[in-house]
Amino acid sequence: MLRGWKAAAMATVLGAAGAASAHEFTCEKRVQVQGEGGPKDEAPRVTKFPATLRFHYTLRNVHPKAESVADLVEDPLLAPYGFGAPFATPLALGVGRSGEATFELKLASPEACQALAASDGRADGNFDSALRVKWALGETQCAARVTCCEPFVDCEMACPPEDPYCTESASGARSTSRNAGFFKVHEQALQQCLGFGYLELGVARVESLEQALGLLWASPGLDRNGGVRSEADAGRFELAREALVASCNERLFGASAKRGRVLDEALRALRSGGEGAERLMKELRSQNEAGTREPLPQGFDAGRATPAHAASIAADPTEPGRP
Known part of the structure; x- marks a missing residue:
């Protein structure tokens, strides 16, 4: 059973003023650690290996009257694993429409999890994977955090x-x-x-x-x-x-x-x-x-x-x- 969802979202709006152009897209990114539970108000924690992480993306057009077109959708942290672009661009979504994408990443060992954690530039045992969405007059980002167990201490190998x-x-x-x-x-x-x-x-x-x-x-x-x-x-x-x-x-x-x-x-x-x-x-x-x-x-x-x-x-x- 897939459990342990954790979502964190943040939005940064760039470009021209005006509510319509500032909020044409919103995004949500969630990460699920297959077979892991835990409090929903904490980042998913990977303790059992081999592990499978399931990334789920939702992108919504929130413009009240018109189609919105995303020129760039990228997740740089996952690019080395073949999923740097969850959606093909340009991506056009009609009024009230949304798009979804998923990606599964397998981690063979605690060391593989720690290597992924270090790839975000901070060797802290966590990795923050952010999705960036950019269109003509603005940009938004959404991110999710995953925590790795400490190698040789609290990790479990099957x-x-x-x-x-x-x-x-x-x-x-x-x-x-x-x-x-x-x-x-x-x-x-x-x-x-x-x-x-x-x-x-x-x-x-x-x-x-x-x-x-x-x-x-x-x-x-x-x-x-x-x-x-x-x-x-x-x-x-x-x-x-x-x-x-x-x-x-x-x-x-x-x-x-x-x-x-x-x-x-x-x-x-x-x-x-x-x-x-x-x-x-x-x-x-x-x-x-x-x-x-x-x-x-x-x-x-x-x-x-x-x-x-x-x-x-x-x-x-x-x-x-x-x-």
Whole structure:
């Protein structure tokens, strides 16, 4: 069911004086986030991905006696997505007539939503998409705002149907957890995890914040000297990354018995060079993702996200030749 409509309209009249010429067109723009609810007096909020945004435009001729002709109708924010011109122009509407147009935009991930939010020139997690209508003696605009969730914190990713390890539909209470994306940008949370002691992850012994960030930021396919890792080494690197995250989830938020068993198995495989890296990596990743919607424990302060600084101090700790 399509819900969550939010409309905001503003009008600016330019050009000649006179009521008839100043109000020949009015417009309305609404945005609906498919499957999302929320108070009608707030901007729609995108929290579940993949997400579909439905843009709905209404353009009305309000001249009391004559046809009105729009020479320009544009929505610049949506132009890169193929919908910069919702109506073909020139657009003529008779007295009392209106025109409607719709457009659906799919957002695959929280990062895609944030990229759209930044495209309006303000990196604030919101995007204000404005429709501009211009005719011979005036102009009007109408806009609608959409808010994106904060990546890695309050976003929900649906399980892809082809992923047998995904636990989205698991029943029962879930433990709080955070994924690799959360820890790679929250240095304070990661430092608290390391406060419990170093982590021996087979491919590396992680003792410092810089080393932990290195494991989270480095490319699985390239070693710290720029050389190409073998497929097996790349797989073990990804397993070590998820094991780091799972270890921090266990240290900071506690762990279910099942999560603990999988982590123990993964750590044994990393230390011995055993088989099953891909299976274990997928299981750990699913478990790390499973509790991301749960609130952080009361009193736990993760600190603010600092992606630029975190990336700048990251140092790949992996050592070529380790089992």
